[in-house]
Amino acid sequence: MIDLHTHSVYSDGTNTPAELVKMAEERGLTALALTDHDTVGGIEPLFEAGAGSSLETVPGIELSAECRKGTMHILGYFIDHTNAALLEKINTVREGREERNHEILKRLNKLGYRLMWTDVEDQAGADVVGRPHFAEALVQRGLVKSRKAAFDLLLAKGRPAYVERYRYTGRECIELIRKAGGVPVLAHPATIYLPDDQLKGLVMGLAEHGLGGIEAYYAEHHPENIEKFRNWAEELNLICTGGTDFHGRNTPDLKLGTGFGQLRVPDEALAQLKAAVGQ
Missing domain, CATH: 3.20.20.140 (Metal-dependent hydrolases)
Known part of the structure; x- marks a missing residue:
């Protein structure tokens, strides 16, 4: 296997x-x-x-x-x-991802979801911060019920906090x-x-x-x-x-x-x- x-x-x-x-x-x-x-x-x-x-x-x-x-x-x-x-x-991609991440945070804050960057970083591992880490941070702060809800409401493509990246x-x-x-x-x-x-x-x-x-x-x-x-x-x-x-x-x-x-x-x-x- x-x-x-x-x-x-x-x-x-x-x-x-x-x-x-x-x-x-x-x-x-x-x-x-x-x-x-x-x-x-x-x-x-x-x-x-x-x-x-x-x-x-x-x-x-x-x-x-x-x-x-x-x-x-x-x-x-x-x-x-x-x-x-x-x-x-991939370093160029990383830089684009970092710019996207900070824009996602701005959009979430503007929508009334009060997250700090440290909240997201705390959910990330050793390297790349991505949307799943935003989702988990939202759950941990009690702002949404689940990671799925975070994507369905906010983070999925076409939703209000989604930001395209390079x-x-x-x-x-x-x-x-x-x-x-x-x-x-x-x-x-x-x-x-x-x-x-x-x-x-x-x-x-x-x-x-x-x-x-x-x-x-x-x-x-x-x-x-x-x-x-x-x-x-x-x-x-x-x-x-x-x-x-x-x-x-x-x-x-x-x-x-x-x-x-x-x-x-x-x-x-x-x-x-x-x-x-x-x-």
């Missing part, structure tokens, strides 16, 4: 890389990829925690890409997390991952809200520009979606990958490795990724 899509405290998860490794071992996983949002800060701690373990630890990242309808993320596997170009580009295009994300020696994979394609013919056209265009895989096996994909994306992968010569998108307490019903209980990511996915980078 493998899980190729997880998050730690270095982005918007609630577990350290060492805790993820321990949990993966306890659940009988053979491989775990850390794919934090727009940061590689957790990769070295992941390697340190996995040293001497039977668990294979995979360096990864999840880059946010421009998307007019829904959400587009590009996963990168087996990246060189010390690559200078990669570090420079993102690269999908093609730029692919190029960046390739330059860092990794394999770019389209994450959870069902979150891109396009009709099937347009979505497939988008995937075909990305494949022509170096996309290496598509995340067919995903905790929130219905069986028909999994089958559809598997067929597209076969047609376009893409690797079928998968994972839970585990965030720890931020996704309490989601289990590492199995998602909501039914997810099984084939070992072949990891073997094909390794072959693609010459391992």
